[in-house]
Amino acid sequence: MLALARSVWRSSPRAEAHWCRPRQMRHDRGSGAPQEVAGRRRGARGGHRGPWAPAGFMGSVRLVRRAGGGDPAPLALKVMKKSVVLRKRQVVHTRQEKELHGQLDHPLIVKLLGTFQDEANLFMLMEFVDGGELFAVLRSVKMFQNAAAKFYATEIILALGHIHSKSIAHRDLKLENVLLDSCGHVKLVDLGFAKVIRTRTYTMCGTLDYQAPEIINRKGHDQCVDWWALGVLIYEMLSGRPPFRGGNALAVYKKALSTEPEFPPCFTSNARSVIGGLLTKAKSRRLGAGVGGVEDVKDHPWFAPVHWDRVLQKQYMPPFLPTSTSSSDASVFQDCPEDAIDSSPVGLSKAEQRQFEGF
Numbered sequence: 291m292l293a294l295a296r297s298v299w300r301s302s303p304r305a306e307a308h309w310c311r312p313r314q315m316r317h318d319r320g321s322g323a324p325q326e327v328a329g330r331r332r333g334a335r336g337g338h339r340g341p342w343a344p345a346g347f348m349g350s351v352r353l354v355r356r357a358g359g360g361d362p363a364p365l366a367l368k369v370m371k372k373s374v375v376l377r378k379r380q381v382v383h384t385r386q387e388k389e390l391h392g393q394l395d396h397p398l399i400v401k402l403l404g405t406f407q408d409e410a411n412l413f414m415l416m417e418f419v420d421g422g423e424l425f426a427v428l429r430s431v432k433m434f435q436n437a438a439a440k441f442y443a444t445e446i447i448l449a450l451g452h453i454h455s456k457s458i459a460h461r462d463l464k465l466e467n468v469l470l471d472s473c474g475h476v477k478l479v480d481l482g483f484a485k486v487i488r489t490r491t492y493t494m495c496g497t498l499d500y501q502a503p504e505i506i507n508r509k510g511h512d513q514c515v516d517w518w519a520l521g522v523l524i525y526e527m528l529s530g531r532p533p534f535r536g537g538n539a540l541a542v543y544k545k546a547l548s549t550e551p552e553f554p555p556c557f558t559s560n561a562r563s564v565i566g567g568l569l570t571k572a573k574s575r576r577l578g579a580g581v582g583g584v585e586d587v588k589d590h591p592w593f594a595p596v597h598w599d600r601v602l603q604k605q606y607m608p609p610f611l612p613t614s615t616s617s618s619d620a621s622v623f624q625d626c627p628e629d630a631i632d633s634s635p636v637g638l639s640k641a642e643q644r645q646f647e648g649f
């Protein structure tokens with residue numbers, strides 16, 4: 291049994307100057323119909339998102355505790371309204387999220403503990419990661435030194451390697467989906483767009499700044515899109531902004547498809563080289579796309595002399611310590627009424643409810 295704590299996550303303030311509407315559109319190849327795509331969250335605490343931040347594309351995540359007080363450890367509960375899942379045509383993705391996340395077991399990926407549902411909602415119960423988003427850390431310091439960016443990149447690479455070893459592509463790697471635990475180590479979250487890809491797939495998905503050229507031009511994509519996204523993320527960590535920028539989605543797409551990233555002078559030559567390798571437009575020549583896969587990425591000189599087994603053991607010192615230092619410290623939460631999960635029947639038809647059977 292779980293009880294809602296009187297708090298939910300405090301959102302990290304997002305200061306995005308422009309809101310690009312296409313950032314929120316997903317174009318599904320099958321139907322040709324526009325659907326929503328994960329936008330970069332920009333609602334500040336208390337803003338239009340209300341008390342439910344942090345919310346992502348599909349749901350909101352809140353802090354819960356086991357009722358009865360036997361186990362005080364807080365857990366994270368992702369709540370997705372069935373009506374929203376249906377409206378956004380995300381039933382398949384939601385089922386995939388449950389199934390694929392359940393297959394993952396890695397110290398640098400958040401653990402899924404169980405899933406359940408009521409009349410109105412789908413729930414995913416996860417271990418609670420209390421250090422906040424890497425996005426928030428980067429915004430607070432503007433940009434990372436080489437060593438800090440390398441630290442986060444190495445942990446993310448091992449998480450991606452585990453995901454790819456199961457033929458899964460994450461497809462939504464971004465700063466907001468990289469959380470930090472109480473010691474400052476990475477926990478990758480959000481398998482909402484994850485998919486097993488054995489050859490290639492065509493669905494337009496992901497987050498604007500991070501979408502690889504083969505997603506944009508719908509030539510068919512595979513796990514290599516995650517290496518592109520990693521290139522964007524490393525660039526963003528080192529400079530504080532994404533490599534391909536524009537006033538609207540089309541401008542960003544154009545840049546990603548046809549221009550090379552401009553490197554600020556402070557980027558070392560190895561950093562330029564690893565980012566250049568990951569941001570190779572032709573996916574067959576991209577770093578990570580060869581037969582060596584993740585090993586090729588790990589072997590890049592930017593990472594020397596990293597000992598990868600020590601990365602896995604979390605033996606390297608994190609560059610930033612989250613301010614919340616105890617896993618039961620609720621100081622990073624906002625107050626929120628206990629009965630805030632709306633489980634009132636929502637008038638879904640039997641056929642609609644059947645789509646969620648087995649979740």
Ligand SMILES: Nc1ncnc2c1ncn2[C@@H]1O[C@H](COP(=O)(O)OP(=O)(O)O)[C@@H](O)[C@H]1O
Pocket residue numbers: 299328344345346347348349350351366368400416417418419420422423466467469479480481482
């Ligand atoms: N296990 C967790 N512990 C702490 N915060 C989490 C956890 N899972 C998600 N979050 C927070 O909630 C946000 C939204 O969750 P996410 O799974 O990314 O949903 P969406 O698919 O809606 O983007 C994340 O960006 C993160 O800030």
Ligand SMILES: [Mg+2]
Pocket residue numbers: 346347466467480
């Ligand atoms: Mg997310």
